Amino acid sequence: MSFSAKMMNLGMRKVYDYLEKDPKTNLPKLMEMIDKVLPESVYAPQRKVFREILEDQDNNWFELIESVWTDIDPQIIRKFFENFIMNANLDWAEKREKVMEEYHCNVPWAILLDPTSACNMHCTGCWAAEYGNRLNLSFDEIDSIITQGKELGVYMYIYTGGEPLMRKQDLIALCNKHSDCEFLAFTNATLIDEEFADEMLRVKNFIPAISVEGSEEDTDSRRGKGSYQRVVRAMEILRRKKLPFGVSCCYTSQNLDSISSEEFIDQLVSWGAKFAWFFHYMPVGNDAVTQLLPSPQQREQMYHRIRQYRSTKPIFTIDFQNDGEYVGGCIAGGRNYLHINPNGDIEPCVFIHYSDSNIREKTLLEALTSPLFMAYHDGQPFNQNHLRPCPMLENPEKLQEMVRRTGAHSTDLQSPESAEHLCGKCLEYAQNWTETADRLWQCSHCCENCKK
Amino acid sequence: MSQMTKQALANSLKSLLQKKTLNKITIKDIVDDCGVNRQTFYYHFQDVYDLVDWIFHHDFERLLKDYSDYTNWHQGCRRILDYMQENRSLVLNVYHSVNRVQLEDYLKSWLKPILSSIVNEVAQSMEISQENREFVTDVYVLMMVGFFMEWMEYDMPKDKLGKLDKLFYCMDGSIAYTLGKFEETK
Numbered sequence: 281m282s283f284s285a286k287m288m289n290l291g292m293r294k295v296y297d298y299l300e301k302d303p304k305t306n307l308p309k310l311m312e313m314i315d316k317v318l319p320e321s322v323y324a325p326q327r328k329v330f331r332e333i334l335e336d337q338d339n340n341w342f343e344l345i346e347s348v349w350t351d352i353d354p355q356i357i358r359k360f361f362e363n364f365i366m367n368a369n370l371d372w373a374e375k376r377e378k379v380m381e382e383y384h385c386n387v388p389w390a391i392l393l394d395p396t397s398a399c400n401m402h403c404t405g406c407w408a409a410e411y412g413n414r415l416n417l418s419f420d421e422i423d424s425i426i427t428q429g430k431e432l433g434v435y436m437y438i439y440t441g442g443e444p445l446m447r448k449q450d451l452i453a454l455c456n457k458h459s460d461c462e463f464l465a466f467t468n469a470t471l472i473d474e475e476f477a478d479e480m481l482r483v484k485n486f487i488p489a490i491s492v493e494g495s496e497e498d499t500d501s502r503r504g505k506g507s508y509q510r511v512v513r514a515m516e517i518l519r520r521k522k523l524p525f526g527v528s529c530c531y532t533s534q535n536l537d538s539i540s541s542e543e544f545i546d547q548l549v550s551w552g553a554k555f556a557w558f559f560h561y562m563p564v565g566n567d568a569v570t571q572l573l574p575s576p577q578q579r580e581q582m583y584h585r586i587r588q589y590r591s592t593k594p595i596f597t598i599d600f601q602n603d604g605e606y607v608g609g610c611i612a613g614g615r616n617y618l619h620i621n622p623n624g625d626i627e628p629c630v631f632i633h634y635s636d637s638n639i640r641e642k643t644l645l646e647a648l649t650s651p652l653f654m655a656y657h658d659g660q661p662f663n664q665n666h667l668r669p670c671p672m673l674e675n676p677e678k679l680q681e682m683v684r685r686t687g688a689h690s691t692d693l694q695s696p697e698s699a700e701h702l703c704g705k706c707l708e709y710a711q712n713w714t715e716t717a718d719r720l721w722q723c724s725h726c727c728e729n730c731k732k
Numbered sequence: 733m734s735q736m737t738k739q740a741l742a743n744s745l746k747s748l749l750q751k752k753t754l755n756k757i758t759i760k761d762i763v764d765d766c767g768v769n770r771q772t773f774y775y776h777f778q779d780v781y782d783l784v785d786w787i788f789h790h791d792f793e794r795l796l797k798d799y800s801d802y803t804n805w806h807q808g809c810r811r812i813l814d815y816m817q818e819n820r821s822l823v824l825n826v827y828h829s830v831n832r833v834q835l836e837d838y839l840k841s842w843l844k845p846i847l848s849s850i851v852n853e854v855a856q857s858m859e860i861s862q863e864n865r866e867f868v869t870d871v872y873v874l875m876m877v878g879f880f881m882e883w884m885e886y887d888m889p890k891d892k893l894g895k896l897d898k899l900f901y902c903m904d905g906s907i908a909y910t911l912g913k914f915e916e917t918k
Contacts (some may be wrong), residue, residue, distance in 0.1 A: 372831040419769070419770060419771040420770065423770075449771065449775055450775075453773075453774035454774070455777075456774050456775065456777070456778050524741040687844075
C-alpha cells in the first residue's frame with residue numbers, strides 16, 4: 281500500500297469510529313467528507329447513487345442500511361468496512377491499475393473458487409455435480425491463491441462448489457489467516473450450526489449466501505424433502521447470532537414465477553437476508569436440458585420485477601444476467617472475477633468450463649495473461665447491449681470462437697462437453713431473446729416514449 | 733480439545749524460543765515441532781503474534797487466579813516477575829522484536845486490576861470521585877510499568893529485583909496519603 285493509501289486508511293478508520301456512534305446522522309456527513317477527499321472520477325456513479333439514498337432517508341435503501349446496524353454485530357460491520365470498503369475496493373483499485381498498466385490484462389475484483397467438489401446433497405441440474413465427488417483444493421493451494429491474489433489487490437474471495445462448508449474447518453482457518461479479506465460462500469446451509477456460527481462470529485469475515493429456490497415446494501422438489509426447513513433453521517441461527525447473510529436463487533422456466541414473487545422477496549426480508557442474488561439457469565453440461573431456460577417473456581418479467589424490488593424493498597437484489605448495464609456487460613474472464621474449480625483449472629466464469637491454465641502449473645498472473653483470458657479481455661464487452669452480456673448464453677458464437685482460437689479444453693472431468701455442443705444449446709435462446717433485449721435496452725437508454 | 737491444541741502450539745513456540753528469536757520462527761517451525769498441519773495453526777491463530785497474545789492472556793489468567801482478592805498485592809506483583817523470569821526468552825523477544833507498546837499494554841492490563849482494587853479499598857472510607865480514583869490508580873500503574881520496562885531494557889537482571897522491595901516500601905502508605913490529598917481539595 282502506498283503511503284497516501286495508508287494515511288487514508290488510517291483516517292478512514294477514525295472516520296468509521298465516528299460513523300458508528302450515530303449512523304443515521306453521521307452517514308450523510310461521512311459521505312460529504314468522502315466527496316471532499318476522493319477525486320471526482322473515483323467511483324463517481326456509485327457515490328452519486330449513495331448520496332441520493334442519504335439525502336432522502338425515507339427510502340428502501342436507507343431502511344436496508346439501518347437494518348444492518350440493528351441486525352448485525354458491530355464488530356462484524358467494522359470488519360466488513362475495513363475488508364470490503366478499504367481493502368476490496370479502495371486498495372484494490374490502486375493495485376489493480378498498476379498491474380493492468382504493466383501487463384495489459386484483466387485483474388479481477390473477486391476470485392471464486394471451489395474448495396471441494398463434494399456435496400452432502402444431490403440436486404437436480406446442479407453443475408457442481410458434474411465434477412464428481414472427490415476433488416479438492418488443498419488448504420495450501422487455497423492459501424497460495426489468496427496470497428497471490430492479494431498481491432494483485434484482490435481481497436474478495438467467494439467459495440462455490442460442491443458444498444464449501446464440507447471444508448468448514450479449513451475455511452475458518454483461511455478467514456483467520458487472511459483477516460484482511462472478505463469471504464463469501466454459496467452454501468446449502470445444512471452445515472451451519474451453533475458451533476459454526478460462533479466461529480463465524482470469531483473470524484468476522486465470512487458471509488454465507490444461502491441457496492433457496494422460492495417456495496417450500498419448489499425448494500424441496502429440486503433439493504430434496506426437508507431442504508427448505510433446514511434453510512429456515514440455519515437463517516434463524518444466523519439471525520439470532522447477529523451474523524450477516526444473503527441468499528442466492530437460480531431462476532428457471534419452472535420456478536421463475538414463485539422465485540420472483542413479491543411474497544418471496546418479503547419472506548427473504550423477514551428472514552433477515554440482506555442481499556438476494558439471482559442467477560439465470562445455464563444449460564451447462566452434456567446432460568443439461570434447455571427446457572429449463574426461461575422464455576423471453578419470463579426473462580422480461582424478471583427484469584421488471586427485480587428493478588421494482590430494488591427501488592422498494594430493503595434488500596440488495598442483483599440479477600446477474602439482467603444487470604449488465606451497471607457493470608459494463610460480462611464480468612467474467614478476470615474482468616471482475618474468475619473461477620478456479622476443485623481440480624485447479626482456472627476458468628473465466630463459474631458457468632464456462634473451459635480453461636488453458638491450472639493453478640498447479642501457473643501463477644494467477646500467468647493465467648490472466650494466457651490466451652483464453654486475453655481473448656475475454658480483448659473481446660469484452662461481447663455485446664453493446666448489456667442485456668445480452670454472455671459469450672455463451674446470448675452470443676454463443678463468441679465462446680465457440682474463443683475456445684477454438686485459444687485451444688482451451690473442457691474442464692468437465694466426468695463428461696467433457698465441446699463448446700459447439702454447449703453453444704448449440706443456446707442458439708435458439710439467443711435468437712429468441714434478441715428482440716426483447718433490444719427493445720428493453722432501447723427503452724432504458726434514451727427512449728422517446730418513456731422520456732427516460 | 734481446542735484448548736489443548738492451543739496449549740500444545742504455545743508450548744512449541746516457547747520451546748523454539750530457546751533456540752531462535754521470535755522474528756525467525758515461522759508457522760512451519762511451530763507446526764512441525766507440534767506435529768499438526770498448517771491449517772490447524774491458522775484455525776486457532778492469525779499469526780505468531782496472535783499466538784503470543786494468547787499465551788500472555790491465557791498464562792496470566794491462570795497466574796492471577798490465586799490472587800483474586802489482591803489483599804497480598806506484593807505477592808501478586810512478585811508472581812508477575814517470577815512468570816516473566818520463567819518465560820524470559822518469550823518476554824525479551826517480545827520486548828525486542830514486537831511493538832514495545834504491546835508489552836506495556838499487557839503489563840498495564842495485568843497491574844491495573846491489582847492496583848485499582850487497592851486504591852478502592854483505601855478510598856472506601858473517603859469521599860473521592862471515581863475520576864480521581866482512576867487517576868491515582870493510573871499514576872501507580874505507570875510507575876510499576878516503568879519499573880518493569882526498565883528492568884527488561886537491561887535484560888531482566890536478577891540483582892535489580894531487590895529494587896522491587898524498595899519500590900513497595902515507597903508505595904506502602906503513599907497511596908493513602910495521595911488519596912487523602914484529593915479528599916482535602918474536594
